[in-house]
Amino acid sequence: MNKKIAITFLCVALTQFAWAEEKTASGKSLSKNPVSAEAEKVFRDSFRVDSPKYWSQRLEQDETMKLCSQYKDNPPVAVRQKIELAQKATIRYPVDGKLLGDWKEGEKIAAHGRGGHIGFIQPDKPMTPRGGNCYACHQLAAKEVAYGTIGPSLHHFGKIRGNSDEIVKYAYDKIYNSNAFSACTNMPRFGLHSWLTPEEITHVVAFLMDPESPVNKD
Ligand code: HEC
Incomplete structure (x- = not known):
């Protein structure tokens, strides 16, 4: 490959990378990024139309997952605390109250x-x-x-x-x-x-x- 073409390729690749980083770091939806939007489409299309609905439902993120994606699993302290408190509130116990089974x-x-x-x-x-x-x-x-x-x-x-x-x-x-x-x-x-x-x-x-x-x- 000639040197000029190689450098052009490298620049394009770097710009794409920087752009993608900027989008995710700013907290915008990943699907706004054309590369991840395409990857997401391929992924979703791999589910056949006759797949039971509960299969593709697993692809939907809840609020916690969305926040974790947005902050790449490292949210600021206030967001982390908010998630943990909300998740604690979901915990349910067995009717007899006994936590040690067999x-x-x-x-x-x-x-x-x-x-x-x-x-x-x-x-x-x-x-x-x-x-x-x-x-x-x-x-x-x-x-x-x-x-x-x-x-x-x-x-x-x-x-x-x-x-x-x-x-x-x-x-x-x-x-x-x-x-x-x-x-x-x-x-x-x-x-x-x-x-x-x-x-x-x-x-x-x-x-x-x-x-x-x-x-x-x-
Ligand atoms: C996909 C991977 C994965 C699976 C499956 C999984 N865990 Fe974990 N677990 C983790 C990770 C990662 C941590 C450490 C980070 C954290 O605390 O969440 C962890 C932490 C824990 C802890 C806390 C340990 C501590 O020192 O306080 C317990 C207890 C635990 N898991 C129990 C279980 C049990 C029981 C199961 C099966 C019912 C299970 N895990 C299935 C990934 C997994």
């Missing part, structure tokens, strides 16, 4: 990630029990060697933190709505989105807390 049930829920698979090859049927897929991001029981590291290790969670009422409530609240504690976290909001029921969350809490749970064994 760790054996929690172990099963934490270990599987089915229930929400979409697509035309092997989609889950609507009534398929849902899992928390916690190992996708966390280490939990030491015997499970396949785990992701997007989130911190939760091995020995109860052993290290103790199982005071305060920690039990924190674990429940965190799993119900993780954004209530870190506004723009990557962790899903399992309770808010009715992904897990309050009772299922209590089982997962027990899995984290119970001294007999493999999470707290070596």
Whole structure:
């Protein structure tokens, strides 16, 4: 490639990049940027017209997600506090008020990630029990060697933190709505989105807390 053409290409690329940055930093909708608007269109068009509506509904952002996108997951303190307060207010508890369920049930829920698979090859049927897929991001029981590291290790969670009422409530609240504690976290909001029921969350809490749970064994 001749030198002049190469420099022209580089300049065009840099201008595009600077322009895109300016748009997102100023808080305007990403779709105003022609590059991301096109990417968004390709993404949305990849859903066939006969897809069930609840598949494409997952693409819609709520207020929290919009704010986190706008500030690239790093909102100013006042916005962060506003998000966290609003998310805390969504947390609901089981009717009997008990936050510690059965760790054996929690172990099963934490270990599987089915229930929400979409697509035309092997989609889950609507009534398929849902899992928390916690190992996708966390280490939990030491015997499970396949785990992701997007989130911190939760091995020995109860052993290290103790199982005071305060920690039990924190674990429940965190799993119900993780954004209530870190506004723009990557962790899903399992309770808010009715992904897990309050009772299922209590089982997962027990899995984290119970001294007999493999999470707290070596
Ligand atoms: C997509 C990744 C992802 C998944 C799936 C996920 N988490 Fe998390 N989790 C995170 C990240 C990232 C953090 C750290 C940032 C934060 O606090 O939100 C975290 C933090 C936590 C914490 C707080 C840890 C502490 O030291 O205070 C707990 C408890 C937790 N997760 C439990 C769970 C459980 C239980 C599940 C499954 C039901 C789960 N997470 C699923 C990403 C994930």
